Amino acid sequence: MSDTMRVAGCAVIAALLGQIATGIANAAANHRLRWTNEQMERALDDMPQGLSMFDANERLLVCNKKYHTMYNLEAGEVKVGSTLAEVLARRVAKGSFNADTQSYRKQFIEARDEGRTTVAEVDAGKGRLYLITNHPIKGGGWITTHEDITERRKTEQDRIAAQQHEARRAATEEAISDFRIGAEKLLETVIGSAEEMRVTASGLLTVSSHTTQQAENALRTSHEAVGNVDMVAAATEELSTSASEVNERLTRAAGLVRITLDEAKMTNDDINHLARTADKIGDVVKLIRNITGQTNLLALNATIEAARSGAAGRGFAVVASEVKALAVQTASATEDIAAQIQEIQRSTQASVEAISRIANRIEEIHSHTSSVSSSVQQQTSATSSIAQNVTNTAQGSKIIDKALGEVVNAANDAQRSAQTVLTASESVEHASALLRGEVERFLTKVAM
Structure with a gap:
């Protein structure tokens, strides 16, 4: 009403x-x-x-x-x-x-x-x-x-409650249907994502395993390279030291050669002076030979004149004979001296030529020694640069070795993470299947 x-x-x-x-x-x-x-x-x-x-x-x-x-x-x-x-x-x-x-x-x-x-x-x-x-x-x-109006209100309330209940039931059924559809889509998405994650994790695990193996090989190679570089660095250091010592010895040898060259030149000058002196002695010998000839001629003349003088000239003849004998001896001695002087001159000339050749050889040795010293200095400088570069290379190799060690650790971590993701994706797939069954059972019970 x-x-x-x-x-x-x-x-x-x-x-x-x-x-x-x-x-x-x-x-x-x-x-x-x-x-x-x-x-x-x-x-x-x-x-x-x-x-x-x-x-x-x-x-x-x-x-x-x-x-x-x-x-x-x-x-x-x-x-x-x-x-x-x-x-x-x-x-x-x-x-x-x-x-x-x-x-x-x-x-x-x-x-x-x-x-x-x-x-x-x-x-x-x-x-x-x-x-x-x-x-x-x-x-x-x-x-x-x-x-x-208690009963009427109660009836109205019951009717309203029934309508509300029916509306809630319809809404619940609609919500259940929507939830089932949404949950199924979400589960399909989750399962699909889990499958993709599993495939990705499997690929990542394979790649990370390969990366780990390659990184470990690279690390071993790097260790060997570091050892070889250290050996090269030590050898280069020794070579640099040896080159420095050779350079020092060559420098001293060049100094000695220079001194020897100077002394050879001085000796050559002395021998030239001796040759000139020998020439002068030859001149004196020639003079003595001339005087001896003249003395012998005078003695001969005196002998002739003494013979002419007869008995009065005998004493003079004896003297002349002695002078002649002395002149002959002098001539003989002079010839010996001349022969010795000639020998001295020949020896002196040979010595001068030999010393000149020695001086030339020493000059060449000095030139070669200077050239070798310059080359050794360049080699020493190059060796020092090489040693420095090798040292830097050794340091860089150690840094690379350390970085490779970190790469190996990171690759191992990535491998473990990939294994974890793979396990998690498999767990998600299993849990999604269980969740789908539980949701279906729950919705079936709720819909009753």
Whole structure:
């Protein structure tokens, strides 16, 4: 029943009650009117709603049995002539009215005076819900209907609850369907991703294993290279030291050659001086030879002259003979000296030529020694540069060796990570399959 129909019904009731009121006022009119009122009272008592009617002085004019029953009131507790305040007080005592009576009365009278019909749902206690409708009537009174709408509200609530339950069920089924579809898509995505991750992890594991093997081979090669570079560095250092020593010895040898060359030149000068002296001695020998010849000639002349002189010249002849013999000896000695001088000159000339050749050889040796010394210096400088480069190479090789060690460690870590990812992807695939089964069982149970 809608509120409009209830209001219309209350209006009809109000009209009837108006007639009843008129009949009561004219109760003494006649017996027929009295009978009519009795019939009207029985009709009111048979109403399914509680009914009360008050006059302008707030006194009760009509109150049917349903009203007493609804508020658990005895017939003598609320009766015709009771005021609104008394009725409210009795209801408070019975526990069917829990609002402030003064405020309620004030609001009620204001609505009556304004001619407004008021409708309110009131909690009557003990789980009962009443619909109270107040209708102002002419003359300042009003009629109030009290309808127990507990069952109707419960029915409406049950209907609403059923509708809500059906809506929730439909929403749940839709949500389950959407969830099943979404979960299936997600599971397919997860399984696909896990499969891709497994394939990627497997490939990564293979690559990382190969990388680890290559890195380990490179590390071993690097270790060997570092050892070889260290050996080369040591050999280069020794070569640099040897080159320095050779350069130093060549420098000393060049100095000695220079000194020897100077001494050879001095010796050559001395021998040249000796040759010149021998030449001068030859000249003296020639002079002595000439003098000896002349002496021999004079002795011969003296001998001839002594022979001419006879006995007087014998002594002179003896002297001349001695002088001649001496001249012969001198000539012989002079020839010997000349022969020795010639030998000295030949030896001196040979010595000069030999010393010149030695000096030339020494000069060549000095030139070659200087050239070799310069080459050795260049070699020493180059060897030092090589040694420095080899040292730098050794340091770089050690850095590379260290880096390769780190690469090997990183490759091992990558291999372990790839194995972990591979294991995790396989676990995800297995867990996804289990989750799919669990989700399907859960959705089946929820849908029941």
